[in-house]
Amino acid sequence: MRSDWWRRAVVYQVYIRSFADGDGDGIGDIAGIRARLPYLRELGVDAIWITPWYPSPMADGGYDVADYCAIDPRFGTLADAEALVREAHELGLRVLIDLVPNHTSDQHPWFRAALADGPESPARARYHFLDGRGPNGDEPPNNWPSVFGGPGWIRVREPDGSPGQWFLHVFAPEQPDLNWDNPEVRAEFEAILAFWLDRGVDGFRIDVAHAMVKEDGLPDLTPEQFEGVPLSREDHPHWDRPGVHEIHRSWRRVADRYDGGRVLIGEVGVEDPARLAQYLRPDELHAAFNFPFMATPWSAVALRGIINDTLDAHREVGATPTWVLSNHDATRHVTRLGRPYTGFRRRELDDVLATDLALGTRRARAAILLMLALPGCAYLYQGEELGLPEVEDLPVGLLEDPIWRRSGHTIRGRDGCRVPMPWGGDVPPFDFGPPGSTPWLPQPAAWRALTAEAEAADPGSMLSLYRAALRLRREHPAFRTEAFRWLPSPEGTLVFERGGGLRCAVNLSNRTIVPAPGRAPLVSSIGPDGDELPPDAAGWFETVA
């Protein structure tokens, strides 16, 4: 297998709890993934990224890790994980796993020791423990909030029972932030990388890769920072600090010790493509998710702008651009694209918005043809190939996302994009698990029409569209180069050409267009024979005989 596979790969995100349940406990697991590897192979992806599978109390869906070198028994065993990697490789699929370095679980042995050993202990020095402010130390050490709502600090009781120090948690209280100034923390994570690379994994998706480093003295946020006004890199005391790059360089050195193209893919939450590209210098991460693209509304002007910015910024550092429409933290894009506001906003999930799912589905079909035609790497989120919508009416008693709790039950959170996959059959659990099992979140009855089984049999389905586009992407010479140029096109449309005479046209206007007169598309979102593209449609046309 090629060692620069990641430059053009299509990576499929497996949200393990919701992918496939092999043992019938209602929770997806490694056995389930292994059973579905042939499906992924047939879909035509190059790699899978598996969300955290480590022992975890699941306070944040596994992003609270209690042991980085083991598998949660709900998901299987280390031997199962090794077998999965082996079987995936046999099918030509790479395997990426999720590394969560900013914080551990509060059940991690390090944090338990930090609580037990008390102030000034070496165990506390692995986290951010500080005395509180105010006369009795009963106010948090600074004003940093938690991303999930409420303050970012919790006061502990000391071993003698007295009210004690505070610890920092930028995410949930069950996710204490590690202190990356501590050499022991750095050494531990290098060892964790090696542990998994030794077991054959092809790389890591790195959780909040712009976090980790905090400004000396943990100064208060300014009012602007508190409001989340876009910030320059130097400004913010805990996001995108200059020092974070040295951590990525050290991990790159570890990955480069291994052959076969082991990669580091960052979840880097910075908005400016030029700043994002800093993480992609040749000695840092191989790639990062393009969240600015994901957040862009369905508008030709906006999409053209972000595509240009992305290509320019990545070219400057020789990095591969990436494209993504959905993940386990975002409203599913079939739903998003059917709303009045089509961009992504982290906090919109509880908005009562009119959603036109038929429109969203049409646009999602066009959007995937746009995304898969762009040069670089594409990331798919499980279920988007079936056109699954966000589930917006989950009973509140079942919501598990810490955002729901931390927002005082005002924001439903991200569970609606995490509902277990429908694989086949007419009634829940739709083969997610064995008959009679109960998935951890209920699947809508209407998903009977959206199962992989139903869609595989329908040439007009979303699944058939994904398979056709992915096959062309693998086989057509246009995709073997980075060549890309815009062609003149009517207002509200995007038309570009890749090398080898492949033209991608996306119609975001309200008039029909004819992007390649006299030529039927190789693949199109509407499946026509003719050369016309109606509004909210896209197609790939061959323009050279």
Ligand code: GLC
């Ligand atoms: C990332 C993950 C998200 C998690 C957070 C904290 O953003 O994608 O699911 O809640 O990090 O680990």
